[in-house]
Amino acid sequence: MPLSYNFPFICIFLCMVSAILLSVVRGAKLSYYVTLAVAIACTVLSVIFLFDIVRDDVSFAFTMGKFPAPFGNEIAGGPLQAMMCSVFCGVMAMALLGGKKELFEDVDEKKMGLACVMFNMVLASILVLSYTNDAFTSYVFIEISTIAACALVMIKDSGPTLMATIRYLFMSLLGSGMFLFSVILLYGITGHLLMPQISEKVAELMAMGDQRMLLALCLGMMAASLGVKAAMFPFHRWLPDAHGTATTTSSAVLSGLVLKGYCMLMILFFCRVFTLETVREFHINDVVFVLGLAGMIVGSVCAMRETHAKRMLAYSSVAQLGYVFMGIGLGTVAGIAAACFQMLAHACTKSLLFVSVGRLSSTTGHDKQLAALRGSAWNAPLAGVGFAVGALSMVGIPLFGGFAAKVFFASASIADAEKIVLTLAVLAVSSILNALYYIPALIGIWSHKRPAVHEAEWDVACAIAITVLCLGIFALGIGFSPVMDILVRGVELL
Amino acid sequence: MLELIVDNRYTLTAVILFVVGLGNMMLHPNLIKKVVAFNIMDAATFLLLASRGFIEGRTAAILTDGGANVALYVNPIPAGLVLTGIVVSVSVSAFSLALIQRIYGSYGTIDMNELLEIMKKKGE
Numbered sequence: 102m103p104l105s106y107n108f109p110f111i112c113i114f115l116c117m118v119s120a121i122l123l124s125v126v127r128g129a130k131l132s133y134y135v136t137l138a139v140a141i142a143c144t145v146l147s148v149i150f151l152f153d154i155v156r157d158d159v160s161f162a163f164t165m166g167k168f169p170a171p172f173g174n175e176i177a178g179g180p181l182q183a184m185m186c187s188v189f190c191g192v193m194a195m196a197l198l199g200g201k202k203e204l205f206e207d208v209d210e211k212k213m214g215l216a217c218v219m220f221n222m223v224l225a226s227i228l229v230l231s232y233t234n235d236a237f238t239s240y241v242f243i244e245i246s247t248i249a250a251c252a253l254v255m256i257k258d259s260g261p262t263l264m265a266t267i268r269y270l271f272m273s274l275l276g277s278g279m280f281l282f283s284v285i286l287l288y289g290i291t292g293h294l295l296m297p298q299i300s301e302k303v304a305e306l307m308a309m310g311d312q313r314m315l316l317a318l319c320l321g322m323m324a325a326s327l328g329v330k331a332a333m334f335p336f337h338r339w340l341p342d343a344h345g346t347a348t349t350t351s352s353a354v355l356s357g358l359v360l361k362g363y364c365m366l367m368i369l370f371f372c373r374v375f376t377l378e379t380v381r382e383f384h385i386n387d388v389v390f391v392l393g394l395a396g397m398i399v400g401s402v403c404a405m406r407e408t409h410a411k412r413m414l415a416y417s418s419v420a421q422l423g424y425v426f427m428g429i430g431l432g433t434v435a436g437i438a439a440a441c442f443q444m445l446a447h448a449c450t451k452s453l454l455f456v457s458v459g460r461l462s463s464t465t466g467h468d469k470q471l472a473a474l475r476g477s478a479w480n481a482p483l484a485g486v487g488f489a490v491g492a493l494s495m496v497g498i499p500l501f502g503g504f505a506a507k508v509f510f511a512s513a514s515i516a517d518a519e520k521i522v523l524t525l526a527v528l529a530v531s532s533i534l535n536a537l538y539y540i541p542a543l544i545g546i547w548s549h550k551r552p553a554v555h556e557a558e559w560d561v562a563c564a565i566a567i568t569v570l571c572l573g574i575f576a577l578g579i580g581f582s583p584v585m586d587i588l589v590r591g592v593e594l595l
Numbered sequence: 596m597l598e599l600i601v602d603n604r605y606t607l608t609a610v611i612l613f614v615v616g617l618g619n620m621m622l623h624p625n626l627i628k629k630v631v632a633f634n635i636m637d638a639a640t641f642l643l644l645a646s647r648g649f650i651e652g653r654t655a656a657i658l659t660d661g662g663a664n665v666a667l668y669v670n671p672i673p674a675g676l677v678l679t680g681i682v683v684s685v686s687v688s689a690f691s692l693a694l695i696q697r698i699y700g701s702y703g704t705i706d707m708n709e710l711l712e713i714m715k716k717k718g719e
Contacts, residue, residue, distance in 0.1 A: 237679070240683075241679060244686075244687060248686065248687060251690070255694065258697075260702065260714075260717075261714070263694065263697055263698050264698070264714060267626065267691075267694055267698060270691055270694065271620060271629055271633075271691075274620070274633050274687060274691075275617070275620060275621070278613075278616075278617070278633070278636045278637060278640070281637070281640050281680065285640055285643055285644045285676075286643075288673075288676075289647045
């Protein structure tokens, strides 16, 4: 086994250990830089792992502890997980860099260490949700991710963020309760917790036509619970408050990454545990598909009515997650690969937008109303360019990542004669709706110059983050074909 | 019918408790009661798990003086899962109670409806 095959475990371990250590560290700067270093280290390790696993073209199980399957715990790595996690870790590092200034302003210096614990735990849980091969471990990390994500919302510690956190928390608890219930039902039916073993048993039961009602119930509950956590329409009401009121880094991490962890888990359960044939047979994918389409439209319509820049971006996340669910709902390898591509593009784009808005609003005295941000791009040009790149990618202009994702969705839908019309129509409508709120916002921030409320000094960290994320979007938009090849192969190997 | 109910009494109780918890968590305006409801929901899941994992007439898999006869013991994994689940639910409860305390400190109430009204008045 090549050395790099240990890297997924090392990444997870690194995040957890640093989280534990940081809980006793008091220095604000020290804990911030440790967290940043961990995120960058995870990125590097994941990229090395990605190169090796793509070269070897395999998917493997990594046994943890001394008990082999079916008793012990496992993580599983393949091209799909490696690709996703490389980008997730990279975006995490950039979100930390991009929101650095605001993070130090918003968080009490004494509590910075604890905030960094939460960032580490969020990264660890996203990695585990992507790599895990064990149904119960995924439940435990769903809960860890819930607590960490809620803590990230409330680190700003103002009235509105507390209220947003409590709504987010109860919605999330509902989701994880349902998830636990379905995992236990599944364990009761199959007698296993490791995904390959459950999958074998499910295939056996399906062949015999046994326990179909219970299996359908499990699958439905699982999809619903992960949908609640990933803000699938109609469970999206908590998201704008939570993502719109938090500090810049938190918003970028929550919108860009945390939601994706649950989507990855849904893909794992659909592909590896139940297999796509079973999912299609129970028509769960059709439900996910329709809710995804509804989310695309409703999210955009709500975003159009927003006057607060960050809440607008948060509603836009609902719409963009709708694309992901649409792709999963197509129930084919191509659809799921397109959904994964959309997750990558959205992770880069949404973090970039949040970082840019955070930077722009620092010139207006942290007023994030769209009206207040008018003309602010001239005072912080790089952030203005970042917002422009992000907005154009969201609308779906060629050469930007978002465009490639839309093309892949359209081409994935061709295989399905029933869904192609709906998919293409909603894609078109949703693109227009995206343009209807992103383009006015873009024109607004670049309209005639107004004197800055606060003179923004040059912020190196933010500049690096915006540059890297912009490059990431262009890389996805121009070099989409190798990325997509890896994703398709990864989904096939799941 | 009666036999079916008696045979599945644990599962039935678990489902009823789960629904009670779920309903209260969604509908009750009092935040503390929401946390209690969440705990009821989790307890229902643990009941389901523990009852599924138990076989009448067998004991916990604690080996004494070398008697490793598999037929005497129940599968220890469900018990382990329940313990893990309890740890998770305790930590989530602690987190939510701490959060509710802070909300009470900021707004002076823990009633969701009143809180929403206050938020509306402040225009936040």
